[in-house]
Amino acid sequence: MSHPDNPLLLTSGLPKFNEITPEHIEPAMKRLLEEAKDTLEELEANIQPTWKGLIEPIETMGLPFEYSWGPIGHLLNVMNTEELRKAHEAMQPKVVEFGLRMGQSKPIYDGLVEIKEGPEWGKLDEAQMRVIDLKIRDAKHSGVGLEGAEKERFNEISKRLSQLGTDFSNHVLDATKAYELIISEKGDTEEWPDTLRQLSSMGYNKEKEAEKSTPDDGPWRITLEAPIVVPFLRHSRNRGQREQIYRAYVSRADEGKLDNGPLIMEILKLKKEKAKLLEYDTYVNLSLASKMAPDIDAVQRMFTELFDASKPHQVKEYGELGELAKNSGQNEQFMQWDISFWSERLKEKRFQFTDDQLRPYFPMPKVLEGMFGLAEYLFGISIKESGDEFNSWHEDVQFFYVHENGNKIASFYLDAYSRPGDKRGGAWMDSCLNRRIVDGDLRLPVVYLNANGTPPVGDRPSLMSFGEVTTLFHEFGHGLQGMLTTVDYADVSGINGVEWDAVETVSQFMENWCYHEPILRSISGHWETGDPLPDDLVQKLLDAKVYMAGSDMVRQLEFGMTDIELHSAYYPEGPVHPFEIHRKIAERTQVLEPLKDDHFLCAFSHIFAGGYAAGYYSYKWAEVLSADLYSAFEFTGLENQDAIKELGRRFRWSFLALGGGVEPMKVFKEFMGREPATEALLRHNKLLQNGAPSGI
Numbered sequence: 001m002s003h004p005d006n007p008l009l010l011t012s013g014l015p016k017f018n019e020i021t022p023e024h025i026e027p028a029m030k031r032l033l034e035e036a037k038d039t040l041e042e043l044e045a046n047i048q049p050t051w052k053g054l055i056e057p058i059e060t061m062g063l064p065f066e067y068s069w070g071p072i073g074h075l076l077n078v079m080n081t082e083e084l085r086k087a088h089e090a091m092q093p094k095v096v097e098f099g100l101r102m103g104q105s106k107p108i109y110d111g112l113v114e115i116k117e118g119p120e121w122g123k124l125d126e127a128q129m130r131v132i133d134l135k136i137r138d139a140k141h142s143g144v145g146l147e148g149a150e151k152e153r154f155n156e157i158s159k160r161l162s163q164l165g166t167d168f169s170n171h172v173l174d175a176t177k178a179y180e181l182i183i184s185e186k187g188d189t190e191e192w193p194d195t196l197r198q199l200s201s202m203g204y205n206k207e208k209e210a211e212k213s214t215p216d217d218g219p220w221r222i223t224l225e226a227p228i229v230v231p232f233l234r235h236s237r238n239r240g241q242r243e244q245i246y247r248a249y250v251s252r253a254d255e256g257k258l259d260n261g262p263l264i265m266e267i268l269k270l271k272k273e274k275a276k277l278l279e280y281d282t283y284v285n286l287s288l289a290s291k292m293a294p295d296i297d298a299v300q301r302m303f304t305e306l307f308d309a310s311k312p313h314q315v316k317e318y319g320e321l322g323e324l325a326k327n328s329g330q331n332e333q334f335m336q337w338d339i340s341f342w343s344e345r346l347k348e349k350r351f352q353f354t355d356d357q358l359r360p361y362f363p364m365p366k367v368l369e370g371m372f373g374l375a376e377y378l379f380g381i382s383i384k385e386s387g388d389e390f391n392s393w394h395e396d397v398q399f400f401y402v403h404e405n406g407n408k409i410a411s412f413y414l415d416a417y418s419r420p421g422d423k424r425g426g427a428w429m430d431s432c433l434n435r436r437i438v439d440g441d442l443r444l445p446v447v448y449l450n451a452n453g454t455p456p457v458g459d460r461p462s463l464m465s466f467g468e469v470t471t472l473f474h475e476f477g478h479g480l481q482g483m484l485t486t487v488d489y490a491d492v493s494g495i496n497g498v499e500w501d502a503v504e505t506v507s508q509f510m511e512n513w514c515y516h517e518p519i520l521r522s523i524s525g526h527w528e529t530g531d532p533l534p535d536d537l538v539q540k541l542l543d544a545k546v547y548m549a550g551s552d553m554v555r556q557l558e559f560g561m562t563d564i565e566l567h568s569a570y571y572p573e574g575p576v577h578p579f580e581i582h583r584k585i586a587e588r589t590q591v592l593e594p595l596k597d598d599h600f601l602c603a604f605s606h607i608f609a610g611g612y613a614a615g616y617y618s619y620k621w622a623e624v625l626s627a628d629l630y631s632a633f634e635f636t637g638l639e640n641q642d643a644i645k646e647l648g649r650r651f652r653w654s655f656l657a658l659g660g661g662v663e664p665m666k667v668f669k670e671f672m673g674r675e676p677a678t679e680a681l682l683r684h685n686k687l688l689q690n691g692a693p694s695g696i
Helices: 022-045 051-066 069-078 082-103 106-117 119-123 126-141 148-178 194-207 226-235 239-249 261-277 283-288 296-327 336-351 355-361 364-379 466-483 505-515 517-522 535-544 549-566 578-589 618-636 641-661 664-672 679-684
Strands: 181-183 220-222 381-385 398-404 407-417 428-433 436-438 441-443 446-453
Touching (some): 022 082, 051 069, 051 126, 069 428, 069 446, 106 126, 148 261, 181 239, 194 220, 194 226, 194 355, 226 336, 226 446, 239 336, 261 578, 296 336, 296 549, 296 679, 336 535, 355 466, 364 381, 364 466, 364 641, 407 466, 428 466, 466 641, 505 517, 505 618, 505 641, 549 578, 549 618, 618 641, 618 664, 641 664
Antiparallel strands (some): 181 220, 381 398, 428 446
């Protein structure tokens, strides 16, 4: 079916990103929703409780949305404009409404149950059974069992939560963009990394066309975007300016028309009500019903094991920072805006290297080459940049093909550089097109890998900090799970259908390889001379892996504990504000007394605008799994290439191939021969006390 006049109505090939405009959105989505509604009604009237009669038509219904609503959501993340936002917002309620209508279809639900309880069940493979089990569970969570006023209220809540999530995210983006601190004194930029000078002067030029800025002479525009705010807090010697930026950062979106405070209250209230309608005591219980963690006790047990092991190290680490600050002449009380700065100074003193010294050794082309080489070594695949023309949303985007045994099996977009004006911060992977059967033919998976690295300047490639390198490996891990799947059913192919707290397992597993010396050498080399990373820097980088590990662990636990508390014990109608809940936890997890104006919750998009509500613990849960899995490679002997290749292939044909087609605990136990334990994660971070903790 071809619709040359509207690129959002195509259903084959790659999306035509360079042709999509906001004007295409409303007519395309109205038409697709109308067609889908007719198809759904016809399907409901003629339910056939078989895979071919019920599941395949549902999969086919989803296809046009992959080519329309999927790319629209992607563009919102990478090329955000006011016009695009408005067009998206106009159609979002209708898309949510249709999703609810489909999720609550009683005839489809009854058909699914009939398949499960009838003769068809025995003819299905494990992945097909999983598709049906997940559909039944999701239907229950979509309110299929509700009727009358309860169903109406449930739908109201779902639509409102969708809108609140979008508003929350936009407020954070707008508040981040709205803030600037202009620095014109050259003395204030002493010891700044080159990349910070460049980014802050580039940003200034973009916004202030009348006045030009140079990296050497300024003026410099400091914003709250991660590529600027992080190095600024680490390297600015002007303590007053650090305080200004820090306070602005932890109070983003907490006032005026961008105030997310009221949204937080409403989101928590509605989530609690939604859980109650589905007969769950709390939103945490609803969330965990679709997670790998069996219950809240298992999550709390993991928190306790990791916290008890890490807290003494955190206290010791802060003591060392305070001592260095004092000995270096800081007479003022040690505060939050001193942490990153003195942490960086102690790191330089202890390991005698800086991010700026490392960056020339990590040009992105070299990092990609080494990372792809690792994938070839472990998983037997090869990755090459496509020489073909492709429809891109930005000139910086690259497109790659993945081959196995000479056959193309997947492809991916790489959008690697920061664009503060229109691209959201952070790094993420997303599916563009799932692996599935379309009209009898296998359609191969396509994924997006997105990051916010330092852009190339002139003939100089993007020079990466080591943190950016590990982030790229992380997203590539997600990408591998999306691309190396062998499952042909969209619902459980790749990362689809993988329990949320297991979905970070492969990505975090890949990060471990950045610290394996031969891999570290393969991803590094001076961008101008090609000289290898000096031996002393290699060793220091490996030693620095566990620097501040206790503090980093406790910080993540604080976020996870706050999230669980807000979605379980917190009472939205009561007198206690969510800020107070966070503060109470922060008093336990932080060494310094928490700031009264720390309203970081107002920018905690993961739980209020992303998929991590009552699930932020998932990062640590999956990190436990990934460290445990990597320990199997360590145990085999990382220098034993043949054995590692064999283990890599086993990993490829289990964690990467099966995707969401098999329950993750089952995959883990078959690979490891036991349940997961926290010991390897604590050992990797040198946080083990006497005796190893038990499992999770």
